[in-house]
Amino acid sequence: MINRRPIATRLSLALFSFLLLFMLMAAIAYYRSATFEKLLVDIVEDALPDIRQSAQLTTQVKEFPFLTEQLSQAESQAMRRLARRDIDLKSQALQTLLSEQPNVQLSLKFDVIQRELEYLDQLVEQKLLYQQQIHQRLDQIHHFYDQIEALALESTAIPDWALNFSGILIRAGRVPVMSRLSDVRQLAAQIEQELQWQRDLLTDLDPVLQVSASTLQDSLAQLLLDQDGLIAMRTEQLRIQGRVTGRHHFIRSMVLDFGHEVEYLGVQQQNRLVAEVGELKQTLSRQTYWIGMLSLLALLFLVSMIWFIKVQVINRLVNLKSSVMDQVGKQAELIEVTGRDEITELAQAFNFYAARASEQSTRVEALSRTDALTGISNRRGFDHQLQRLVDLCRERQLPLCLLMIDVDFFKNYNDLYGHLAGDECLRQVASILRRVVGRSQDFVARYGGEEFVCILPETDITAARLLSSELLEAIRVLNIEHKGSAVANYLTLSIGITGCDGDCLPDAEVLIGLADEALYEAKAKGRNCMVEKRCGTDT
Known part of the structure; x- marks a missing residue:
C-alpha cells in the first residue's frame, strides 16, 4: 500500500511551526527594555510634525460644515458659484495637508466627500434652474x-x-x-x-x-x-430640494465623522509618541538584533510556505484543471498527476469517471444508430454514414452508388402471416443483405419499415447493377413463401439504383432522392426488378 502524504497535514504542521516562531518573536519584543538615544530623538523629530499637521487639518475640517450650508441654501446661481469657489479653495488646502499624511484612508474618505459635494452642487444647480423656469411660467x-x-x-x-x-x-x-x-x-x-x-x-x-x-x-x-x-x-x-437637504445632512455627517477621525488620528499620534518613547528607552540593542534575526527567519519560513503552496497545490491544481478542460468534447485520456496526496486521488477519480462516461457514451451512441429488430444500422446511422462517405468519395474522386430496396407487398405479408412472421422475414432480408454486400467499406441499414438501403463506395453503376442482381437471386433462392404477393408466390424485392462518379457527386439528399425515384419506377414496372437512375440520366 502506498503511503499517503496529505497536503492538509503538511500545511497544518507548517502553520503550527510558523505560529510558534511568531509567538517567540512577540515574547522577545514584549520584553524589550532599552533603545539607543539616537532612535528616541529621531522618533520625536518625525512625530512632532505629524502632530502639527493633524492640528492644522482639524482646524480646516471644522470650517467645512459652514461652507456646505452656504451651498445648500444658495438662492441664486451667483451665490452657488461663490459657495462652490470657497469649498474648492478649502478642498485644495485640505488636499495639500492630506498628501503629507501617511494615512491613505483619510484621502480616500475626503475624495468621497468631494464627490458628494459635486453631486450636491449639481442638485442645487438643478433646483435653481427649476426656480428660474418657474418664474418664467x-x-x-x-x-x-x-x-x-x-x-x-x-x-x-x-x-x-x-x-x-x-x-x-x-x-x-x-x-x-x-x-x-x-x-x-x-x-x-x-x-x-x-x-x-x-x-x-x-x-x-x-x-x-x-x-x-x-x-x-x-x-x-x-x-x-x-x-x-x-x-x-x-x-x-x-x-x-428634499434631496439637497438630505444630501447636505449626509455630507455634514460625513464631514463631522471625518473631523472626528482626524482628531482621533492626532490623539493616536500623540499616544504613539509617548508609548514609543517609553518603549524605546527600555529596548536593548541585543534583543533588537535577535528580533531582526527571528524576523528574517519568519520571512524565509513564510516564503517557503508560499512556495510549497504554489508548487505543490496551486500549480498542480491548475494543471489538473487544464487537463480536464482540454478533454471537454474530446475522447477521454488518462490524466497523470505526480504525488501521493489528495490531488493525485482527485485525478485518479476523474480518470475513473471519465473512462466510465466515455464507455457509456460509446455504448449509447452505438445503440442509437442500430436497428433493434434486424441488428443492422438504422436511419440515423445511415444518414451519418452516407454524408461521411459522400464527402470522402468527393474528396478522393471515387464513384459511389446507393441502393434503395423495398420488400414487395410486405403489408400483405404481415396481414397474411402475422407481425411476428413479418419481423422474422425482415431479419432474413437483413441477413441476406449483409451476406451479399460483404465488403468492409460497404454499408447496410434499415431505412424504415420494409425499406433497406446499401451504400457502395468505390463502386460504379455496373458493379452496383451486378450486386443488385445477386440480391434478387439470393432472395429467390431463399424462397420465403408469400402467397399475398401479386408477382410471385415467394418473397421478392424492388431495387432502385443510383450512382455517380466522384467528380460530379451530388449531395446526400440528392442521391437519396434519385434512389427513391428509381425504386418508385421499379414498383411501377411491376416489382421484383431493379431500375437504375444515374446522376442526370435515367436507365
Whole structure:
C-alpha cells in the first residue's frame, strides 16, 4: 500500500511551526527594555510634525460644515458659484495637508466627500434652474389677466367665466410658495377640476367668444398641467430640494465623522509618541538584533510556505484543471498527476469517471444508430454514414452508388402471416443483405419499415447493377413463401439504383432522392426488378 502524504497535514504542521516562531518573536519584543538615544530623538523629530499637521487639518475640517450650508441654501446661481469657489479653495488646502499624511484612508474618505459635494452642487444647480423656469411660467400666467380683461369687455356673459378663470390664476400663483408635495398635488387636482368646470361654462358664452375662451383655457391648462408645466416643475423642484437637504445632512455627517477621525488620528499620534518613547528607552540593542534575526527567519519560513503552496497545490491544481478542460468534447485520456496526496486521488477519480462516461457514451451512441429488430444500422446511422462517405468519395474522386430496396407487398405479408412472421422475414432480408454486400467499406441499414438501403463506395453503376442482381437471386433462392404477393408466390424485392462518379457527386439528399425515384419506377414496372437512375440520366 502506498503511503499517503496529505497536503492538509503538511500545511497544518507548517502553520503550527510558523505560529510558534511568531509567538517567540512577540515574547522577545514584549520584553524589550532599552533603545539607543539616537532612535528616541529621531522618533520625536518625525512625530512632532505629524502632530502639527493633524492640528492644522482639524482646524480646516471644522470650517467645512459652514461652507456646505452656504451651498445648500444658495438662492441664486451667483451665490452657488461663490459657495462652490470657497469649498474648492478649502478642498485644495485640505488636499495639500492630506498628501503629507501617511494615512491613505483619510484621502480616500475626503475624495468621497468631494464627490458628494459635486453631486450636491449639481442638485442645487438643478433646483435653481427649476426656480428660474418657474418664474418664467409665473410671468406667462400674469399675461392671462390682460387677456381675460379683453374678453370680459366683449360680452356680458363672460364675467362668470372670467371670475372663475381668475380664481384659477390666483391658485396657480400659490404653487411656487408651497413647500409640501402633498399640498402641490392637492392644488393640482383642484385646478384640474376647476378647469373642467370652466369648460362647462363655455356653453354660456357667445359662439364667437367660445373659440377665444377655449384657446385661452387650453393654453392655461397646458402651462399648468403638462409635463413641463408649472405644477410639474414645482413638484420636481421640491423633490430636488428634499434631496439637497438630505444630501447636505449626509455630507455634514460625513464631514463631522471625518473631523472626528482626524482628531482621533492626532490623539493616536500623540499616544504613539509617548508609548514609543517609553518603549524605546527600555529596548536593548541585543534583543533588537535577535528580533531582526527571528524576523528574517519568519520571512524565509513564510516564503517557503508560499512556495510549497504554489508548487505543490496551486500549480498542480491548475494543471489538473487544464487537463480536464482540454478533454471537454474530446475522447477521454488518462490524466497523470505526480504525488501521493489528495490531488493525485482527485485525478485518479476523474480518470475513473471519465473512462466510465466515455464507455457509456460509446455504448449509447452505438445503440442509437442500430436497428433493434434486424441488428443492422438504422436511419440515423445511415444518414451519418452516407454524408461521411459522400464527402470522402468527393474528396478522393471515387464513384459511389446507393441502393434503395423495398420488400414487395410486405403489408400483405404481415396481414397474411402475422407481425411476428413479418419481423422474422425482415431479419432474413437483413441477413441476406449483409451476406451479399460483404465488403468492409460497404454499408447496410434499415431505412424504415420494409425499406433497406446499401451504400457502395468505390463502386460504379455496373458493379452496383451486378450486386443488385445477386440480391434478387439470393432472395429467390431463399424462397420465403408469400402467397399475398401479386408477382410471385415467394418473397421478392424492388431495387432502385443510383450512382455517380466522384467528380460530379451530388449531395446526400440528392442521391437519396434519385434512389427513391428509381425504386418508385421499379414498383411501377411491376416489382421484383431493379431500375437504375444515374446522376442526370435515367436507365
